[in-house]
Every structure is written in structure tokens, then in C-alpha cells.
Amino acid sequence: MAPFSLLSVGANVLARSFSLFSSTATVRWSCIAPTLKHFSTTVGGPPKRPLTAYLRYVKEQQSVVVQQNPDIKIVDIIRKIAQQWKTLTPEQKRPFEEATLIDREQYKVAMQKYQAQLTPEQTASIAEEKRQKRAKRKAIRKKRELNNLGKPKRLRTPFNIFMSEHFEEAKGSTVQAKMKSLLDDWKSLYISQKQVYVQLAEDDKVRYKNEMKAWEEHMVELGREDLVRRKERRSKKAKATKGGKKKSRVKVLKAKGPVTKKTAAQPTAKRLSQTTKK
Structure with missing residues (x-):
């Protein structure tokens, strides 16, 4: 089972999503599940990602909790459902997990069909968009980490x-x-x-x-x-090594052998032999 802290985080995220709608209205879960960008130049949009087992349970239990608690707040609805999910046994969770596995297989087939109809330019554009999103998420996580570590605010102009x-x-x-x-x-x-x-x-x-x-x-x-x-x-590295002996860079040259009378006379002897043959 997922830790309660993670469920609480998920509950807050879902609560913010639910706040866009009435508590009795049908929730558009496609807004929660991340999808690829829809390109107007393609025939139809990309397939929607399947809901996780937990989101399936939330979708099923939301109306039940609202009927039982008409005046309950949206945040409390999600928190209550998260608590219920935490107490479920593996056997009780299995139907939701199996439904998610079936949808995932269908999603893979639909995604392959969708990608097959894309042009090379559209494929490159989608890949670049994904790269930018990953870089943005990484920058946000980095900034959040630095804030948590108490990094000073940037200087002002x-x-x-x-x-x-x-x-x-x-x-x-x-x-x-x-x-x-x-x-x-x-x-x-x-x-x-x-x-x-x-x-x-x-x-x-x-x-x-x-x-x-x-x-x-x-x-x-x-x-x-x-x-x-x-x-x-x-x-700091320079200060740490300050005072130490610097390694001398010695360029190693390949030594040439001494020029003897035999080696010096070889070219001359070669020319004389060629002249004699002529």
C-alpha cells in the first residue's frame, strides 16, 4: 500500500482539480491525466492515457461520498477516499488494477496507430515538446530543492x-x-x-x-x-593545492641515433649504383 503521505499529496492535487467543477457534476478526468499535445495537422488527437487503479477508485467513490456527506468539502472528499483506499486489501484493489492493465494494453495499440500517422516533422515537434517539459519539471524541482535548503535570494538590479x-x-x-x-x-x-x-x-x-x-x-x-x-x-581547489609543488611538464622528445659514416654514405652509394646501371 502507498504511504499515507503520498496519498495526502495526491489528495491535494485531485482536490485542486475537483475545485473547477461542482461537487455533483461529472468530473472530466482527462484534465488530470497528462496527454500529448493535440496537433491540428493530424487526423484526430492522441489517445488518452488510462486512469490508474487509485483514480478509478476515486472516480467510483466520489458520488457515493457526496451522497453520504452532502455538505462535505472537496478536499475532505478526496482525503476520505484516500483513507478508504489505504485500508483496502489487495483482493479489493485487484479489480481496479486489472481494469487499468487492460486499458494500458489498449492504449499502447492506439498510441502506435496514432504515431504511425504522424509526419517526421510532427514526430520531431512532439519529441521537442517532451524534452522541454522534462527540462521545465527538472528546473522546478531544482528550484524547490534550493528553496528548501535556504539558498539566498538573487541580487536585485x-x-x-x-x-x-x-x-x-x-x-x-x-x-x-x-x-x-x-x-x-x-x-x-x-x-x-x-x-x-x-x-x-x-x-x-x-x-x-x-x-x-x-x-x-x-x-x-x-x-x-x-x-x-x-x-x-x-x-577553493586552488587554495587547497596552494604551496604544493607544481608538476613540471617535460616534453619527451624521441632521441635520434648518432649519424655514422655508414648511414651518411647510404644516399650517395644509392645514387652511384643507379648511375652505374644506366
């Missing part, structure tokens, strides 16, 4: 500081409009007015440098040298 101070009163109803308005206001400032934010940025640079130094030293103590900047790793 003069314009960043100006923008944070005047964002609320900036003109525009959207973020893009406000950004454009702030950028125009920044360009219209005098150099003396910008100097205030330049000085604040310099102070923030000192803050960032000190905090990063302390944080990277802590990461080294934790054995996470992979998170230390390359430049810092090189400098």
Missing part, C-alpha cells in the same frame, strides 16, 4: 528595486501593462534619481555575496558541493 517600490501604483490593469509603464518611467528618470537605486543595488550585492558565501560553506559541510558555484569550487 536597480530597476528591480525601482519596480518593487512602484509596482502597486503603476499604470495598467495587467502585469504586462504595469511592467511597460514602469520601464517607461525608469527611462525617464534623471541620472541623479537613478543613483539612489544604484546604491541600493550595490548594498544588495554585498548582502548577496555574504549570504552566498555562508550558504555555500554550509553546503560543503553537508556534502553538497554540487550546489557550489563552479567559480567558487575552482578557487
